[in-house]
Every structure is written in C-alpha cells, then in structure tokens.
Amino acid sequence: VNRPILLASDGSPSCAAATDEALRIASLVQAPLVVLTVGRANGGWRAVEQRAAAAAVACSTVVADGDPADQICHRAGDARLVVLGTHGRGPLGRLVYGSVSERVLRRCDRPVLVVQEG
Amino acid sequence: MYSTILWASDGGPGASDALDEAVRLLDPGGRLVAFHAKQVFVGSHVSGMPVYPDEPEREDRLAGIVEDLCDRGIDAELLIGLTVHSPARSIAAAAVAVGADVVVCSAAGHHSRLIHETAIPVVVVPQHALAPSS
Numbered sequence: 472v473n474r475p476i477l478l479a480s481d482g483s484p485s486c487a488a489a490t491d492e493a494l495r496i497a498s499l500v501q502a503p504l505v506v507l508t509v510g511r512a513n514g515g516w517r518a519v520e521q522r523a524a525a526a527a528v529a530c531s532t533v534v535a536d537g538d539p540a541d542q543i544c545h546r547a548g549d550a551r552l553v554v555l556g557t558h559g560r561g562p563l564g565r566l567v568y569g570s571v572s573e574r575v576l577r578r579c580d581r582p583v584l585v586v587q588e589g
Numbered sequence: 590m591y592s593t594i595l596w597a598s599d600g601g602p603g604a605s606d607a608l609d610e611a612v613r614l615l616d617p618g619g620r621l622v623a624f625h626a627k628q629v630f631v632g633s634h635v636s637g638m639p640v641y642p643d644e645p646e647r648e649d650r651l652a653g654i655v656e657d658l659c660d661r662g663i664d665a666e667l668l669i670g671l672t673v674h675s676p677a678r679s680i681a682a683a684a685v686a687v688g689a690d691v692v693v694c695s696a697a698g699h700h701s702r703l704i705h706e707t708a709i710p711v712v713v714v715p716q717h718a719l720a721p722s723s
Contacts, residue, residue, distance in 0.1 A: 492710060499590050552712070557704055573701050582610050582714045584691070585704045 473502040474551040477581075479543045481508045482515025489556035489586040490519055494526055496552065496584075503529035507546050509539040540574035547581040556588040592619045595689035597680045599698060600625050600647025605654055606695035607714035612663065614693065614712065621665045623655050624683045626676035677702035684709045 478493035480486035497504040504523050506516045516532045523530035535542045547553050557572040572585050596611040598604045615621055625648065628640035641647060651667055658665035668687065672679035680703055684692050689709055696715045704711050 496590055572704060576696060576701065576704070576713045580715050582607075582712055584710055584712045586710045587704075587708045 473500060474549050475503045475505045476500075477505045477507055477543075477547055477550040477553045478519070479507045479509070479539070479553065479555040479575075480516065480519065481511065481513060482506070482517065482519045483513070485558065485588055486556045488588050489554050489584075490522075492584065492586050493554040494519075494522055494528060496554070497523070497528045498526045500551070502551055503531065505546075505550070506530065506532045507543060508532065508534045509537065509542045539571045540578065543571070543575050544579045547579050550581050553579060553581050553583045554586065555583065556586050558588050590614050590616060591690040592616045593622070593687060593689050594619065595622050595624050595680070595684045595687055595692045597624050597626070597683075597692060597694040597698060597703075598651060599641075599676075600644075600651045601641075603695065603697065603716065604647070604650050606697060606716055607693050607712075608654065610712060610714045611693040612658075614691065615663070619664065620687075621658060621663055622683075622687045622689065623651055623658075623665060623667045624680060624687075625651050625667070625669045626672045626679040626683075627669050628672055628676060631673045675702060675706070677706045681707035681709070 476493050476497045480490055493504060506519050508516050520530050533546060555572055576583055591614050594611050594615050596608060611621060630638050630640060655665045655667045668683060670679045670683050684707055691710045691712060693712045696713050
C-alpha cells in the first residue's frame with residue numbers, strides 16, 4: 472500500500488502552491504492524500520478534496536486543534552512525504568511570529584517538502 | 590516526480606543522508622546534481638582556507654557517491670561551489686543555475702536558512718527517517 476502524502480493546509484489561497492505540489496505528487500505516485508488542517512477550520516479543505524477527486528487521488532481530511540507544528544509532526548505518522556507551504560517572512564517576522572515550517576523541519580521524522588508561497 | 594534535483598550535502602561522514610530520498614524523487618532519466626558548498630575563510634593569513642579541515646576528504650567522498658550513482662545508470666554530476674558567507678545562499682543560487690525543480694537536503698544541514706533563500710521547493714530529510722516501503 473502506498474504511504475500517504477500529508478498536506479498541511481487550511482485550503483486557503485495562501486497554501487495554493489503547496490496544495491498544487493501535493494496533489495501533483497500524490498497523483499504521480501498514486502498515493503492517498505491526507506489534508507491536515509490545524510486551528511481555524513474554515514472549510515477551505517473542501518476545495519482540495521474536490522481537486523483530489525477530479526485527479527482521481529484518494530483524499531481524507533483531518534481537522535485538529537492545537538499547535539500547528541506539534542500536530543503536523545504528530546500526524547506525519549508513516550507519511551511518505553509531508554508537504555507544507557512557507558510564507559517567506561523575513562528574519563524579524565520569524566522572530567516575532569515564529570516559523571511553523573522551521574519547527575516542523577527540526578522535529579518531524581518524515582521527509583518534509585517546503586514550498587514557498589507567493 | 591522531478592526531472593532535475595539538486596541534492597545538497599556537506600560531504601561529511603553522513604554525506605549520503607537524504608540521498609535515497611533524492612533518488613526516489615527523481616524521474617526516470619532525470620538529472621541529479623550533487624552540490625557541495627565549500628566554505629572558505631576570508632582574512633589575512635587564512636584567506637581561502639577551507640572551513641572544514643577535512644574538505645578534501647569530503648569532496649572525495651561526494652565524488653565517490655556520484656560515481657556510484659552514475660554506475661547505477663543515474664545521470665549525476667558533482668558541483669562544488671565556493672562560498673565565504675552563507676552555504677544556504679550558495680545552495681539556492683546553484684539550484685537556480687542548474688534549473689533544479691527541487692532541492693533535497695538533510696535536516697542536519699542548512700535547511701533553516703535555505704527555505705527562506707529560495708523560491709524552489711525544498712525537501713528536508715530527517716536523519717532518522719523511516720525506511721521506505723513504497
């Protein structure tokens with residue numbers, strides 16, 4: 472059984488590039504896609520599910536609460552690849568807001584694909 | 590999945606960390622560029638000297654790995670870039686120069702800065718990643 476591709480996304484436009492890449496890879500390797508949304512659940516993942524269906528990619532969604540980096544690392548499980556977007560904040564922005572992607576990269580035990588958004 | 594991959598490695602004892610993932614991600618017939626950012630000092634009496642005392646061994650190790658890849662039928666080459674400042678910036682520049690679709694590196698490397706230096710997707714592979722089953 473193909474291990475899943477885990478996409479950390481809320482389905483919003485700010486995750487568009489990561490979503491595109493996760494769907495492309497899942498389709499190519501015929502792996503199921505798991506969409507992980509942490510925090511504000513705005514239903515944006517449904518658009519990802521629709522695109523997955525159109526691409527004949529099996530897709531499921533996990534909506535979780537808590538710290539995004541913790542949740543992504545916890546849910547990575549045996550994923551073939553974890554895909555997430557990063558927004559390219561400068562050093563000051565990272566200092567103030569922290570960087571989910573950096574914390575995931577330090578702690579996740581699965582390969583992580585980081586896609587620059589916009 | 591990707592036709593041109595830049596695999597970044599410091600050439601240290603764990604030089605092949607992330608290599609398996611890079612090969613897995615490579616399209617059949619794709620091109621894998623092994624990139625090593627050779628850090629050198631700048632200064633009056635140490636200028637040009639490599640930061641790593643074992644730099645020649647590191648380069649030899651990477652050359653051997655690339656040779657093995659070629660023996661396996663993979664279109665691979667070694668690219669060594671000299672840098673006096675940021676290896677991450679050097680990796681990002683090399684990725685653009687070779688037309689890489691993605692950069693693959695180990696979590697032990699310069700990924701933290703790299704993801705902010707490049708618009709190209711970056712795959713970071715933990716040293717203790719699970720063995721692939723598919």
